[in-house]
Amino acid sequence: xxxxxxxxxxxxxxxxxxxxxxxxxxxxxxxxxxxxxxxxxxxxxxxxxxxxxxxxxxxxxxxxxxxxxxxxxxxxxxxxxxxxxxxxxxxxxxxxxxxxxxxxxxxxxxxxxxxxxxxxxxxxxxxxxxxxxxxxxxxxxxxxxxxxxxxxxxxxxxxxxxxxxxxxxxxxxxxxxxxxxxxxxxxxxxxxxxxxxxxxxxxxxxxxxxxxxxxxxxxxxxxxxxxxxxxxxxxxxxxxxxxxxxxxxxxxxxxxxxxxxxxxxxxxxxxxxxxxxxxxxxxxxxxxxxxxxxxxxxxxxxxxxxxxxxxxxxxxxxxxxxxxxxxxxxxxxxxxxxxxxxxxxxxxxxxxxxxxxxxxxxxxxxxxxxxxxxxxxxxxxx
Amino acid sequence: xxxxxxxxxxxxxxxxxxxxxxxxxxxxxxxxxxxxxxxxxxxxxxxxxxxxxxxxxxxxxxxxxxxxxxxxxxxxxxxxxxxxxxxxxxxxxxxxxxxxxxxxxxxxxxxxxxxxxxxxxxxxxxxxxxxxxxxxxxxxxxxxxxxxxxxxxxx
Numbered sequence: 001x002x003x004x005x006x007x008x009x010x011x012x013x014x015x016x017x018x019x020x021x022x023x024x025x026x027x028x029x030x031x032x033x034x035x036x037x038x039x040x041x042x043x044x045x046x047x048x049x050x051x052x053x054x055x056x057x058x059x060x061x062x063x064x065x066x067x068x069x070x071x072x073x074x075x076x077x078x079x080x081x082x083x084x085x086x087x088x089x090x091x092x093x094x095x096x097x098x099x100x101x102x103x104x105x106x107x108x109x110x111x112x113x114x115x116x117x118x119x120x121x122x123x124x125x126x127x128x129x130x131x132x133x134x135x136x137x138x139x140x141x142x143x144x145x146x147x148x149x150x151x152x153x154x155x156x157x158x159x160x161x162x163x164x165x166x167x168x169x170x171x172x173x174x175x176x177x178x179x180x181x182x183x184x185x186x187x188x189x190x191x192x193x194x195x196x197x198x199x200x201x202x203x204x205x206x207x208x209x210x211x212x213x214x215x216x217x218x219x220x221x222x223x224x225x226x227x228x229x230x231x232x233x234x235x236x237x238x239x240x241x242x243x244x245x246x247x248x249x250x251x252x253x254x255x256x257x258x259x260x261x262x263x264x265x266x267x268x269x270x271x272x273x274x275x276x277x278x279x280x281x282x283x284x285x286x287x288x289x290x291x292x293x294x295x296x297x298x299x300x301x302x303x304x305x306x307x308x309x310x311x312x313x314x315x316x317x318x319x320x321x322x323x324x325x326x327x328x329x330x331x332x333x334x335x336x337x338x339x340x341x342x343x344x345x346x347x348x349x350x351x352x353x354x355x356x357x358x359x360x361x362x363x364x365x366x367x368x369x370x371x372x373x374x375x376x377x378x379x380x381x382x
Numbered sequence: 383x384x385x386x387x388x389x390x391x392x393x394x395x396x397x398x399x400x401x402x403x404x405x406x407x408x409x410x411x412x413x414x415x416x417x418x419x420x421x422x423x424x425x426x427x428x429x430x431x432x433x434x435x436x437x438x439x440x441x442x443x444x445x446x447x448x449x450x451x452x453x454x455x456x457x458x459x460x461x462x463x464x465x466x467x468x469x470x471x472x473x474x475x476x477x478x479x480x481x482x483x484x485x486x487x488x489x490x491x492x493x494x495x496x497x498x499x500x501x502x503x504x505x506x507x508x509x510x511x512x513x514x515x516x517x518x519x520x521x522x523x524x525x526x527x528x529x530x531x532x533x534x535x536x537x
Contacts, residue, residue: 114455123420125393127458129509129520130450131485136473139448147446147498191448192493238427247408247419248445248475248483249427 004089005217005225006380008037008210009342012105014329015174015203022054022107022204022332027063029206029335030103037210037221039099041065044210046091048084049103050074051334054204057103078281078370079233080104081207081337085378088211089231099212099220106332108202120244120372134371135199135284137243139191142286144241146193149301151289153185153193158307159285160184160198160327166314167328169355174203175328198285203330207338209345226345229268229363229379234260236373243371257294257367257375264365264377265296272296275379276361277347278318279340281369282325292320295367295377319357322347337376340366344380389508389519396420397506397521403440404506406484406521410436417482439478440504441526447474447488447496460510460518476502476523489524501526 010032012025026049034041041064049057050073058071076083081104088102113134117127126132145151161184167173179197187197210221217225236242239253265271278297282288289307293300297318306312312320323329323343326336344364346352366378391399397406409421413430419438424431451470453463462468472488474496489505490496502523509520 111455117458123393123396124458125396125520127454128392128460129487130454130459130461130471131473131487132458133450133454136448136450140446140473140475143448144446144498189449189451191451194448246485247417248485249416250477250481250483 002093002095003214004092004211004228005214006209006211006228006341006345007217007221007223007225008033008039009345010034010036010208011172011339011342012206013172014205014332014335014339017204022051022105022206023060025107025204025206026051026054026057026103026105026208026335027060027206029105029208030060030064030101033101033208033210037223039210039220042067043099043220044069044101045097045099046070046088047101047103048072048074048087049101050076050080050084051104051106052077052080053108054106054332054334057105060103077372077374078333079337079368079374079376080334081341082368082376082378083233085209085211085228085338085341086231086233086376089228092211092213098216099210101208101210102338103206103208104334104336104338105206106334107204108332110202113202115244117244122244122246126246131246132244134243135191135194138284138286139194141241142290143193145286145290151301151304155289155304155307156193156198156285157181157185159282159288162313163282163321163325163327166322166355167324169353170323170328173324173328174330175324194284194286198327200283200326200329200331203332205329205332205335205339207335207342209338209341224349224382226348227381229270229381230264231378232260232264232267233374233376234263240373242373255294255375256373257291257369257377260375260377261295261367264379268379268381270363270379274363275318275365276359276363277322277344277357278320278365278367279322279325279343280320280367282321282327283331283370285327287369288321288325291367291369295365297365314355314357322352322355322357337366337368340368341378341380348380348382389517390512392509392518392520398437399506399519405440405504406438408436408438408482409433419482419484436481438481438484442476442478442502444496444498444500444502445475445477445483446498447472449473449491449493462510472496474523487520487522489522495525
């Protein structure tokens with residue numbers, strides 16, 4: 001099978017950029033990815049892009065250049081970036097194209113994400129009585145998980161603390177100030193066991209990648225190519241506990257992350273023990289804890305010990321969310337998954353500056369998860 | 383609960399109302415036996431369209447829970463959500479044995495009295511007043527055990 005590599009990466013800082021739309025931030029990310037690869041827009045043969053609230057990605061050609069390429073918009077919720085990348089990988093593997101652009105951007109209003117439960121096929125009563133808030137769901141999911149696997153509130157605080165610490169070392173992050181244990185543990189209780197500073201917030205940002213046939217990487221760019229060893233998306237199976245569920249089967253099924261992760265390791269021909277650095281979906285502290293195990297990086301219940309021992313810190317044995325994750329970067333839905341890939345490429349290139357993981361990491365793992373029960377995993381390798 | 387004034391149900395077909403012993407109304411697949419709430423006309427598990435109404439058990443155990451400690455946005459929230467008047471409420475999933483776990487408001491909002499596995503019972507209680515001035519009722523679950531300790535703060 002044709003190997004696909006990433007040869008250019010671009011990002012517009014996440015957070016809030018007054019006077020700039022999410023769409024414009026997406027264009028900045030594309031230009032930076034082109035510049036990073038050392039190529040021009042006219043070299044790009046195809047593109048996939050997506051945004052939830054920020055506009056139509058394909059209209060960017062008006063600003064970038066009307067070169068007549070195939071530009072396809074992707075809308076796949078929280079896995080929009082991951083889905084764009086999967087599509088681009090397949091376009092190159094099929095032999096149709098050699099080099100393309102993947103872009104994701106977004107800009108959301110402040111406050112928790114608002115969902116129209118009616119658009120989800122749910123009755124009006126559901127929202128009227130105060131159910132159907134995403135934060136409630138996250139809290140109930142981690143509450144059950146903590147009860148089943150003996151995890152305490154301490155672990156939730158430590159995940160958030162690490163996120164802000166890493167964010168402080170990332171010039172593109174939104175939250176760039178460290179927070180003390182007490183600040184997090186004493187922040188406003190929103191949905192127990194989850195407190196204010198344990199959640200990520202909707203934000204703005206853009207990220208873009210230049211992908212190409214790995215065999216031709218050297219001819220396009222002087223950058224060290226990062227190979228896409230696996231690019232997988234899975235949706236929920238019956239019995240997986242997901243948001244907006246007025247009822248839930250008693251018999252539980254594995255989450256889509258477990259399915260995507262297994263398929264990704266198989267596709268890459270490696271195991272969890274080979275992973276040097278990982279970015280996992282941390283919509284809130286609890287999500288990172290569950291995803292550590294659902295991605296087979298540790299055993300269920302082992303997370304608390306790992307967090308206390310600093311295993312997932314930048315200088316630990318398996319650094320997780322080295323750029324501060326969603327908690328420090330916020331979540332512009334369309335760009336979030338590509339931010340993870342951007343970070344892993346930077347780390348594998350050894351160019352992550354103050355947050356560079358030591359020991360020349362060679363394999364990086366990325367996972368996004370979101371409504372309505374989808375998970376995308378990318379495994380990247382030198 | 384429902385003995386004083388009989389309010390209007392928040393939605394048709396969610397629970398039997400008015401009724402002396404109200405219960406939630408689910409659906410059961412005739413092919414695979416899977417139970418769903420609210421009732422729907424097809425089965426999410428086996429895709430069959432042969433489903434029948436099923437009155438759900440009134441008692442079960444708490445499967446997971448949280449407290450809604452901040453006021454939900456209106457719309458869609460129809461309850462009182464102003465900063466001074468909002469009262470946090472419990473939310474949980476209750477496992478109805480042999481049937482399904484249902485998501486519901488809880489009658490208590492004190493984390494100290496809630497724990498996974500505790501026995502719960504369905505109640506229909508006043509929720510809000512609609513534009514026509516009618517009292518609207520909805521469903522919730524209350525802890526069965528040690529009722530004295532389970533201070534009902536949701537009113």
